[in-house]
Structures are given as structure tokens and as C-alpha cells.
Amino acid sequence: MDAVWILPVLLVLPLLLWTSSTFVFYFKKCFYVAYMMLLAVIAIPICILKSGGRDIENMRVIRFMVRHVKYFLGLRFQVSGWEHLQTDGPYVIISNHQSSLDVLGMMEVLPDRCSTIAKKELLWAGTVGMICWLGGIVFINRKKTSDAKNVMSDAAKTMLADKIRLWVFPEGTRNQNGGLLPFKKGAFHLAIQAQGLTADDVTLLSEQSFGIMRSAFLEISGQSVQSNGPSTH
Ligand SMILES: CCCCCCCC/C=C\CCCCCCCC(=O)SCCNC(=O)CCNC(=O)[C@H](O)C(C)(C)COP(=O)(O)OP(=O)(O)OC[C@H]1O[C@@H](n2cnc3c(N)ncnc32)[C@H](O)[C@@H]1OP(=O)(O)O
Numbered sequence: 732m733d734a735v736w737i738l739p740v741l742l743v744l745p746l747l748l749w750t751s752s753t754f755v756f757y758f759k760k761c762f763y764v765a766y767m768m769l770l771a772v773i774a775i776p777i778c779i780l781k782s783g784g785r786d787i788e789n790m791r792v793i794r795f796m797v798r799h800v801k802y803f804l805g806l807r808f809q810v811s812g813w814e815h816l817q818t819d820g821p822y823v824i825i826s827n828h829q830s831s832l833d834v835l836g837m838m839e840v841l842p843d844r845c846s847t848i849a850k851k852e853l854l855w856a857g858t859v860g861m862i863c864w865l866g867g868i869v870f871i872n873r874k875k876t877s878d879a880k881n882v883m884s885d886a887a888k889t890m891l892a893d894k895i896r897l898w899v900f901p902e903g904t905r906n907q908n909g910g911l912l913p914f915k916k917g918a919f920h921l922a923i924q925a926q927g928l929t930a931d932d933v934t935l936l937s938e939q940s941f942g943i944m945r946s947a948f949l950e951i952s953g954q955s956v957q958s959n960g961p962s963t964h
């Protein structure tokens with residue numbers, strides 16, 4: 732008898748999906764979170780069996796498992812310059828950060844032996860937090876800058892010792908307001924520490940990177956008429 736209630740739901744759901752782009756937006760958002768949580772449930776035992784615990788090699792498993800998610804959300808990526816990442820040794824990748832969907836773009840191009848820096852709060856995001864830990868993600872406390880700097884200095888040493896690459900979001904937070912937030916310096920300290928440059932090089936490196944990313948961002952934004960939020964009609 733209870734099953735009768737399912738009928739209106741089955742009818743109303745397609746109707747809402749068909750008529751309301753706002754509903755579609757929030758539906759996709761909930762689906763994304765739930766599905767990533769589920770994928771992580773599957774990935775956790777695989778990573779533990781494969782590597783025995785926290786290991787950068789687990790990023791291969793995560794990358795493989797995340798790559799198809801874009802199809803469910805109607806997203807596609809256009810990749811250019813991928814060949815520049817195919818060099819030996821450690822390096823730092825920086826990217827802008829607009830939403831949690833950036834993880835999909837990241838997994839599209841993530842090189843081997845590459846992990847990322849994330850806020851420590853992500854560690855508590857259920858199974859997603861657990862898989863982030865297993866993938867060797869470096870967690871920082873953004874409220875305690877001196878701790879964060881120490882963690883990142885240790886990360887620079889590990890990068891050199893274990894030939895690891897790190898992906899950093901130098902804006903330090905998500906930003907959907909168009910353009911870029913001023914860059915935090917940590918990514919550039921990482922880069923100089925892993926390359927034998929000096930602290931004097933940080934400002935120039937940061938400014939040059941900001942300029943390049945900003946012009947690429949504006950160029951790409953100019954090509955797209957889509958926004959990140961639900962459309963208003
Ligand atoms: C199969 C399963 C599927 C499901 C699951 C999927 C899972 C997916 C898996 C994986 C994807 C995960 C994706 C996660 C994404 C998360 C992203 C985020 O969380 S973004 C937030 C955190 N990221 C950052 O915050 C950036 C890094 N931050 C920094 O670099 C900052 O610089 C920081 C925190 C170190 C300090 O920040 P300050 O706010 O104090 O600002 P400042 O201006 O940068 O620094 C102040 C002074 O300290 C110096 N400084 C900074 N770092 C230094 C260092 N390392 N050494 C020495 N000095 C340093 C600077 O030069 C500056 O000094 P002077 O003002 O220039 O004199």
C-alpha cells in the first residue's frame with residue numbers, strides 16, 4: 732500500500748527536471764555529493780588493499796574512479812598543454828578554484844604521483860575525507876598560518892625525497908565572483924623550496940603566475956556564456 736506514494740514522486744520528479752533549471756541545478760548538486768560519497772566507499776577498500784594505507788599511488792585509483800562522473804552532470808573538458816606535465820621529477824601545479832566540481836577537472840589531467848593541498852575540514856567529509864587522506868592529500872589549518880607553513884615546508888621536503896608533485900589552489904578558497912583572488916604565497920614557497928631558488932624569487936614567481944592565469948581565465952571565460960549557478964528562469 733505504501734508503494735502508492737512512489738507514483739506521484741515518479742511523476743513529479745521528471746516534470747520538475749524537465750521544467751525547472753533551478754531544480755536541475757540542486758538535483759545535480761545533491762547527486763554529485765551523494766555519488767562521490769558512494770564512489771569513495773568503493774575506493775577505500777581498493778586503496779587499502781592495494782597500498783596498505785595512505786599512499787600517493789592511491790591517487791591513480793581515485794583518478795580512475797572519478798573520471799566518468801562528468802558524464803552524469805553533462806560536463807565535458809577541453810584539455811590543452813597536457814604534454815607540459817609529462818616531465819620527470821617534482822613540480823607544483825596551480826589552478827583557480829571556483830567550486831567543488833574543480834575536482835573533476837583536476838582528475839582529468841592529474842599526473843601520476845600528484846596529490847594536493849586542502850583545508851583540514853575536508854578530512855571530516857565522511858568517506859570523501861577518508862579517501863582524501865588515503866590519497867596523500869596534505870591537510871592544512873588555514874586559521875593557524877604558522878602551522879600551515881610548517882606542514883607545507885615538510886611537504887616540500889617529501890616532494891623532493893619521494894618525487895611527488897603537488898596541486899595547489901593558490902587563491903586559498905573557492906571564488907565564483909569572476910576573476911582571481913590574490914594568490915597566497917604557499918604554492919610559490921613550495922616551488923622554490925623544491926627547486927633550489929630563494930625566497931626573493933617568490934614575489935616575482937607569484938606575480939608572473941597570477942598574470943598568466945588571469946589572462947587565460949579571462950580568455951576562457953570570454954568563450955563561455957554559462958554561469959556556475961542555477962539559471963534564473
Ligand atoms: C573515488 C573517490 C571519489 C570521491 C572523492 C573525491 C576526492 C577527490 C580527491 C582529491 C581532490 C581533493 C580536492 C580538494 C580541494 C580542496 C582545495 C582547498 O581546500 S583550497 C584551501 C586550502 N588551500 C590553500 O589554502 C592554498 C595553500 N595556502 C597557502 O599556500 C597559504 O600561503 C598559507 C596557508 C601557507 C598561508 O596563508 P596566509 O593567509 O598566511 O597568507 P600568505 O600571504 O600566503 O602568507 C603570509 C606570509 O607567509 C609567507 N609564507 C607563506 N608560506 C610560506 C612558507 N611555506 N614558508 C615561508 N614563508 C611562507 C608569505 O610569503 C607571506 O609573507 P609576506 O607577507 O610575503 O612577507
Ligand SMILES: CCCCCCCCCCCCCC(=O)OC[C@@H](O)COP(=O)(O)O
Binds near residue numbers: 763764767905
Ligand atoms: C558532508 C560533506 C560532503 C562532502 C561532499 C564532497 C563531494 C565532492 C568532493 C570534492 C571535494 C572538493 C572539496 C572542495 O572543493 O572544498 C572546498 C575547499 O576547496 C575551499 O573551501 P572554501 O571555499 O574556503 O570553503
